[in-house]
Amino acid sequence: MFVKKLRAGPVWPALLLCVSALLSGCLESSSTTVDDQGARVSSFDWGLPESIPLPREPEDNPMTEAKFQLGRHLFYDRRLSTNSTVSCAGCHQQDKAFSDGVARPFGATGEQHPRNSQPLVNVAWASTVTWGNPSLGTIERQILLPLFGDDPVEHGLNEANSEQVLRSLQADPTYGPLFQAAFPEQNDPMFGDLAWDNVVKALASFVRGLVSFDSKFDRGELSASAQRGERLFNSERLECFHCHAGYNFSDATVDRLTTFNQLMFHNTGLYNVDGMGGYPEPNTGRHEVTGDPDHMGQFRAPTLRNIALTAPYNHDGSVETLEGVIRNYAAGGRVLTTGPNPGDGRMNPFKDGFITSFAISEQEIDDVVAFLESLTDESFITNPRFSNPWNSIGQETP
Amino acid sequence: MIRKTFMLLTGLGMAMPTFGHYIPGDGPVELSASVVATWRSDDIVEQNDYWQIPGTLMGGHAWPYEKGVAVDEALLGLGARINERTFAVIEVGTHGGGDGHGDSAEVQHAYLGFQCCEEPGPWVLEVGRMSSAFSPSLAAHAGDRLTSESPLVNDVFFGRDFHDEGVRLWWHETAGWSAGAEYWRGKAFPANTDGDGAWDVFARHAWSAGRIRTTAGGWYYRANASARADHRYGGGHTHTPVAPPGATAEAFPDTRFTGDVDVYGVHASLQYELSTDWSLGLQGEWMQLAMDGTLNDAVGRQARLDADQQGGWLQPSVSWRRHTLGLRGEMLTTDNHLTGSAAPVLAEDSGLVNASGHDPMRYTAVWRYQWRPDVAFRAEVIQDETLADDELRFGLGVVWQGQLWPQGRSQEHQH
Incomplete structure (x- = not known):
């Protein structure tokens, strides 16, 4: 009996429902609304380009x-x-x-x-x-x-x-x-x-x-050499863009749009004083604070904005030029045969996965340097x- | 106005229903295969662009159709009765998608089925990797459809295809009724394996009298996702595509969704035989989707998402002997609201932004000629208004669906 009743079931109403739903949908219009909850509001004039999100301000020390x-x-x-x-x-x-x-x-x-x-x-x-x-x-x-x-x-x-x-x-x-x-x-x-x-x-x-945020890079005024350097910088061969990521050229970047603080520190194979990945004391980086052996030699990737003005480089100023920094990365780490801290940084077991050797010509080094120089903000x-x-x-x- | 006129006109027209689910017959092992190839006159998007319909979160296998000849689908299926109550199905196939996307073959079906309780009707339990049964169009293959391109709502809400590991229990085609429930591991979009899986319930009814055959049904689907990526372009280590000289390319913004997705739908089909040679058909499906969750990206930006989207398609057709002429009209409306400091950025990156209030639509006119029982040709004209820029493209395709063993038998639903 139940089956017989169902046999004459609501087929046409269902069909009509389908058609009417389709027609009713026609009358609606799509929209996407966003509420940024005041993320672009500050009492301080930051003078930022539109593409740059405002930084966080401490609640107990708002900017004035x-x-x-x-x-x-x-x-x-x-x-x-x-x-x-x-x-x-x-x-x-x-x-x-x-x-x-x-x-x-x-x-x-x-x-x-x-x-x-x-x-x-x-x-x-x-x-x-x-x-x-x-x-x-x-x-x-x-x-x-x-x-x-x-x-x-x-x-x-x-x-x-x-x-x-x-x-x-x-x-x-x-x-x-x-x-x-x-x-x-x-x-x-x-x-x-x-x-x-x-x-x-x-x-x-x-x-x-x-x-x-007012460099030649920001203004889109890169020379031909700097453009080639930019492509190299963002290539999977050099891998620079992973740690020096985003609008501030550092993966250790937060702003009002970010919810979490991601702790980003990297060992770049600069030292290996004991053959076991050690860095010279007291400069062992994140390891100094945490005591975690895996954090040996980890330092924050600095912003590359204005980097051409800030020589010498690395956490202890032990690399004099940008060319020298690039050559260390190209070698997959630094080899020191003389001085107080000899060792083969290429073999550092705590080295970041992106620090792998790569082939690079002299012209390409010049191009990457040209790109880095384009990040200088004269103003x-x-x-x-x-x-x-x-x-x-x-x-x-x- | 065009939209309204089309929808009203299509209400007067008519198509053959198709169901993708398959239970082997009582005979020996059945081996079937199909290949669907289509030439298209244009790409949906340029070579280094991403296909992202404004106002939607896409994913799964919803690759953009591309210019030139493409194999939309290639399938090889094996079905066997293990004994009177037990059967098994294995199907291997490609999704298509062009440019290497989804070209690799994968196991789409691998499931065991059990049936029992013939009175008042068979209950069927199926376990394994399989298509869903809740939506006929979602289970239909490219060769089963009148048109070569899958419905827009299937692409957007379910990532075109639905193959997942799960279990299905249903009351199978008794007195015209089928009804059941499915539980899924969550491998198929819009769920993901890190979420809490997915489930659905469905019911449909088939009825025929004289010259009329109809089906109608409804379903409800719920999924949970955790940090779900658009795996077409993201979800792992992403690169900026290498563009040819003079062109530019951008890295895909890998935005993730965490939360619940609820979708319900109704579908119906009607076929009316005017005479031995002529028949009219009408098919359609309507879906409503709600998303409630969070968007985030790799740099720690986050925003709340509350979205209601709906869409559907209606397809009238007329058949004369081996020729079928059909029209399909599709539309989608999206209503999204994002909240949080990163809402503007994540709306842009995820594709949910829809500043101009664009309503995606698509119209397809198709002629299909069944040249031989297992070979058909089709020609299509597609007015695509899914993106901000409209596109008119053409398609010419061939469909081969063969029963390799035993030969001379058609593949049917049997218990």
Whole structure:
């Protein structure tokens, strides 16, 4: 009985349903809507091209022009060291894309740093802000190291001298209005308990605002040689583009569009001092922090923007030229037969999988270098906005 | 206006239903084969471009049809009765797709079937790798269809083909009714193996009286995917294609989808025999898809996705002796909403962006001539409005579907 009833089942209604559904669909129109939840909104004028996403801003230190300007003054102020000999700008010079041109700089007390000074280029987009420390994700935390760190001593500030240094800043009438404008919600931002916190936040704001996206590459003005170099750079033969990826030419890049912080560090086969992949102490990279043997020799891939201005290269400044860097990669690692750290980096067991040898001609090396030189942003190194403010107000740099 | 007129006119017209599912007969081992080859006058997209219909997330085996001669499908199938209640089917074939995509042969069917309980009707249990049974058009091969190109909604919602490992239990063609459920491992788009698999339920009814034969049915399908890629172009180590001098190519943005996909559909067919020589046919299917999940990419960008999409096709046809003339009209509408800081970028990269509110459509006019029982020719004119730029292309094809063993028998559904 049930089957008989079904035999005369709802065939025509189903067919009509199909047709009517089709017709009803005709009347609708497609659309895709997006809600970026304010990702392009900032109270700070970043001056970015449309294609570049805004960087993240810490919730407790949103960017403002007033903090940027206060930080700029502090950045160039030598009084911010134990003996008034060192400012941030000493190791981060604008004409060198805020690097210093030496392999390893000296601090206020004459102690040599084991690492090469990193250029301060688009630091706001860096997922971590040192060569090898995966736990340092904000500029605010990193700045404490050069100011107050003692291994090595850079600015040489400590509990004993920090009050005196602060008093020297407080004595300069230039700073009062700058502090007040930067932290208007505080009653006494320069003399109160938050004075050092404000110094750090202002310095971080200036460093965060050092933005460089106006190179020949960005403007599409590559020479024929640079175009050939770009193709090589993005080829599976050279593999450069994997670690130096994206708009900031580093895979250690985050912005407001990214949800996760991916820790990206790489061993490039620069050393192999013990035949077991060891790097010379204390420069063992990420391994220094984590103690994980697999992290031996892992360092963050720096941005390649303005790279032609920031020689010498690698984490210890041990490679003088871009040609030298390319030749090391072409060899699949560096072989050192002399000096204090001999070893065959090509055989480093912790080497990144992309560091494999490749054949490259002299012309091709020149082409890749030409491409890297096209990433130089002349406006960045001459921009008065990033320059020493003490000169512009007719004062000698304190 | 054209769209409306076409749909209304097609409602007056008519085609033969096709079902891809296969149960071997009671005889000896059956060996069948088919080859479908088509020449097309133009590509859907240029050589170094990616076929991405605006407003959709595509994948699976939905390769773009390409200019020139292409083997759309080549199949070799073996079916056997192991005993009265048990049967086995193995089918090896290629998906086609041109330019090396999907040209390699793969096992599309490898399943065992059991049937029991003849009263009130046979229940069939099938286990293994097989096509789905919920949508007749999704299980149909290129040679079974009137047109050479698969329906647009099948390409977009299911990646053209559906072969997965799973189990199916159904009440099989009793008093015109078939109904059942399928559970899938999740290898077939829009699921993926990292997700929680997929399942579906379906029912359909076949009815005939005098000169009229009809079928109608409905189904519901649900899948879960985890970091699902568009495996046509992404999903692994991707490169920027090497473009010829003067041309440019871009790397495929490898965007992933995680979440649930719900699709339901209704289908129907009608055949009316006017006389011994003449008959009219009408086929159609309508699907509604909902996606609820997250998009992300390799650099950690993420956005929420809430999408409702629907589409379908309607195909009237008229047959005179060995000639069939048909029209197929297809359309798709998409309503997507992305939320999150990376929503604009991921909408662009995933292909979901549809700034101009484009409604993809396609119209196909086809003439098919059954020259011999196992050989047919077809000619097609396709007005393709699936992308922002319209395209008119032509196709000439040949279909060979042969029963290699035993010879002289046609392949039918049997219990």
